[in-house]
Amino acid sequence: MRSVTRRADPAPSRWKYRMERLFLTPLFRLALRTVLPFGLVLGAGYWWLSDEGRREQLNLAVVEFRQELASRPEFMVNAMAIDGASEGTAEDIREILSLDFPISSFDLELEQIQERAEELPAIADVAVRIRPGGILQFNVVERTPVALWRTHHGLALVDVEGNITEPMVAMLDHPTKPLIAGEGGDAQVGEAMRLFAAAKPLGDRVIGLVRVGERRWDLVLDRKQRILLPENGAVQALERVIALNGAHDMFERDLVVVDMRLAARPTIRLTKAAVEEWWRISQLSVGNN
Numbered sequence: 001m002r003s004v005t006r007r008a009d010p011a012p013s014r015w016k017y018r019m020e021r022l023f024l025t026p027l028f029r030l031a032l033r034t035v036l037p038f039g040l041v042l043g044a045g046y047w048w049l050s051d052e053g054r055r056e057q058l059n060l061a062v063v064e065f066r067q068e069l070a071s072r073p074e075f076m077v078n079a080m081a082i083d084g085a086s087e088g089t090a091e092d093i094r095e096i097l098s099l100d101f102p103i104s105s106f107d108l109e110l111e112q113i114q115e116r117a118e119e120l121p122a123i124a125d126v127a128v129r130i131r132p133g134g135i136l137q138f139n140v141v142e143r144t145p146v147a148l149w150r151t152h153h154g155l156a157l158v159d160v161e162g163n164i165t166e167p168m169v170a171m172l173d174h175p176t177k178p179l180i181a182g183e184g185g186d187a188q189v190g191e192a193m194r195l196f197a198a199a200k201p202l203g204d205r206v207i208g209l210v211r212v213g214e215r216r217w218d219l220v221l222d223r224k225q226r227i228l229l230p231e232n233g234a235v236q237a238l239e240r241v242i243a244l245n246g247a248h249d250m251f252e253r254d255l256v257v258v259d260m261r262l263a264a265r266p267t268i269r270l271t272k273a274a275v276e277e278w279w280r281i282s283q284l285s286v287g288n289n
Contacts, residue, residue: 066106075104075105075106076102076103076104076105076134077101077102077103077104077105077108077130077134077135077136078101078102078134078135079101079134079135079136080094080099080101080135080136080138081131081135081136081137081138082094082138082140083137083138083139083140084139084140084141084142085122085123085138085140085142086122086142088122088166089120089122089123089140089142090140092120092122093117093120093138093140096116096117096119096120097113097116097117099136102134105130108130108136110128110129110130113128113136114126114127114128117138117140121143121163121164121165121166121167122142122143122165122166123140123141123142123143124141124142124143124163125140125141126138126139126140126141127139142165143159143163143165144159144160144165145157145158145159145165145166145174145177146158146159146160146177146178146189146193147177147178147179147180147189147192147193147196148169148171148174148177148178148179148180149164149180149181149185149186149189150179150180150181150182150208151181151183153168154167154168155168155169155170155171156168156169157169157174157177158180158186158189159189160189160190160193161189161190162186162187162188162189164186178192178193178196178206178208178209179207179208179209180192180208180209180210180211181208181209181210181211182210182211182212182214183211183214184211184214185209185210185211187214188211188217191217191234191235192209192217194235195209195217195219195229195234195235195238196209198235198238198239198242199219199238199242201242201245201246202221202242202245202251204222205221205222205223205251206219206220206221207220207221207222208220215231216228216229216230216231216234216261217229217234219238221251223251224256225251225255225256225257225258226256226257226258227241227257227258227260228257228258228259228260228261229260229261230260230261230262230263231261233263237260237263238260240260240266241258241260241266250268254270255268255269255270256269256270257269
C-alpha cells in the first residue's frame with residue numbers, strides 16, 4: 001500500500017499574518033523606526049547623566065571646548081574703531097565701556113554695548129558691529145548743538161529738539177552759540193532759533209532769550225534793554241519791532257522795555273532818567289503857557 005505525502009500549507013500562520021499586517025501599519029512603522037530608537041537613546045543618555053561624576057566631566061569638557069574655540073585668533077577682537085564722533089565723544093565711549101583688548105567676540109554683548117553708548121547725551125544714534133580683522137566698529141550719529149541753555153544747575157549745550165548734548169560747559173568755550181535761559185527753554189529751542197534769526201539785524205546787541213513762565217520769551221539786549229514777546233506769534237511780533245527800530249532807531253533812545261505782549265497795543269517803557277527829563281520838559285512847557 002502506497003504512503004501518502006502531506007504537502008506543506010503555503011498559507012502563513014496566524015501570528016505571522018498578524019505581524020505582517022502590523023508592519024503594514026504606518027503608525028507602527030514610525031514607532032519602530034523613530035520613536036523606539038529615540039527612546040532608547042534618551043534612556044541611555046539619562047542613565048549616563050544620572051551619575052554626578054560623569055555630569056561634572058561633561059561640563060568641564062564643554063567649558064574647555066568653548067574656551068579653546070573662543071580663544072582662536074579668528075574670533076578675537078583686537079581694537080576699537082569709532083566713526084562719526086568727535087574726539088570728546090569717542091573718548092567718552094572708550095571710558096564707559098573700559099574694554100581690555102584683545103577680547104573674544106564670544107565675550108562681547110553687542111546689544112548691551114550699543115545701549116550703553118546710546119546713554120551718552122551727545123549721541124543720537126549708534127550702530128555696533130564686529131568687522132573683519134577683529135575690529136569693534138562704532139558708527140555714531142552725534143546730536144548737533146545749536147544753543148547754550150542756562151539753568152540753576154549751570155550751562156549746557158542743547159540741540160534743536162532740546163536734548164542736552166554736553167552738560168556743564170563754559171560760555172567762553174562756545175562764543176558763537178546763542179544763549180537761552182529759563183525753565184522750559186529746552187522744550188522750545190526750535191522757536192528760539194527762529195527768534196534769533198529774526199533778531200539778526202540787531203547784531204551783537206542781542207544777549208539772549210529768557211523763557212518766562214514756560215509760556216513766552218523775552219529778548220534781552222545790552223544796555224539793559226528787553227523786548228517782551230507774546231505767547232503766540234512771537235516771531236512776527238519781533239519782526240515788527242525790528243522794522244520799527246530800522247525806521248526810528250528805537251533802541252538808540254533811553255528806553256528799557258518794548259512790550260509786545262498785546263499785539264494791538266505795543267508799549268514802551270523809558271529809563272528813569274528819561275522819564276524825569278520828560279516830566280521836567282512838561283513842567284517847563286506848562287509854566288511857559
